[in-house]
Amino acid sequence: MNHTLGLSLLVLVAGLSACDKQASTASTSGAAAGGEAIKFVKTQDGSALEIKHELFDTPAAKEFLASGKNPYIGKDDAIAAGKKIFQLYSCTQCHGPEAGGQVGPALTGPNYNYAKDATNKGMFETVWNGTNGGMGAKGKGLMDPSDANNGITPDELLKVIAWVRSHGSLTGNEDAAS
Ligand code: HEC
Structure with missing residues (x-):
């Protein structure tokens, strides 16, 4: 794996986990995500x-x-x-x-x-x-x-x-x- 690819993967993973965080805060404040x-x-x-x-x-x-x-x-x-x-x-x-x-x-x-x-x-x-x-x-x-x-x-x-x-x-x- 070259360095550029490694770096972009890292950025991608960091980006994904940031999204996860947003999604979980959103679902605690509303029913839209299939909650109660x-x-x-x-x-x-x-x-x-x-x-x-x-x-x-x-x-x-x-x-x-x-x-x-x-x-x-x-x-x-x-x-x-x-x-x-x-x-x-x-x-x-x-x-x-x-x-x-x-x-x-x-x-x-x-x-x-x-x-x-x-x-x-x-x-x-x-x-x-x-x-x-x-x-x-x-x-x-x-x-x-x-x-x-x-x-x-x-x-x-x-x-x-x-x-x-x-x-x-x-x-x-x-x-x-x-
Ligand atoms: C064409 C006339 C008319 C329009 C337009 C109308 N209403 Fe009514 N509304 C009534 C009547 C007559 C009743 C009494 C119905 C009954 O007792 O079943 C009523 C009852 C209600 C009640 C229940 C009141 C109670 O004492 O329990 C609410 C709340 C209400 N209307 C809100 C609204 C809202 C908000 C709008 C606009 C989006 C609206 N109405 C538009 C005629 C209307």
Whole structure:
């Protein structure tokens, strides 16, 4: 083996082990690499709600998928973005500009039509897949079944929820995994 080849092998091996390190830190902070993930249920009947894991494509969404905690709670940037997304998806028209209720109920709590909406996981499920009593699914691919790109992404929904929580007394992370 000549020296140049030996050196490049060394560099290659060092590079590979650096990658390994990054991969293992990433997998401890999220479910994307096939780790633990929370199980979603439909607000309509409590049956299993499958949401493709690849839709959880930001660090915050991955953390939520792993723990049920919404990392955007109390984060000003995310709350400001959530307000815009709330308007974009017409939530405003039914729930009012400050989520205080209009045609649809107030979203600020602490009491909800669906008690589970006191948690961020519960509210996520309600908005993603809709309710029996008058609200359709808003999740990506569900809002308009003929268009897989239509609807709110997990990351967007977590920001909307952070904005909604900023108007109420609950953080929704109190009882994260339930
Ligand atoms: C067309 C009107 C309409 C739109 C648009 C709409 N909602 Fe609703 N929403 C309702 C109605 C009506 C209910 C009550 C449904 C029920 O009790 O089953 C509801 C219920 C909810 C609940 C459950 C509240 C509780 O007390 O448990 C949440 C959370 C919610 N909506 C969030 C949203 C968000 C976020 C958006 C935007 C992405 C949105 N909604 C868009 C009409 C709407």
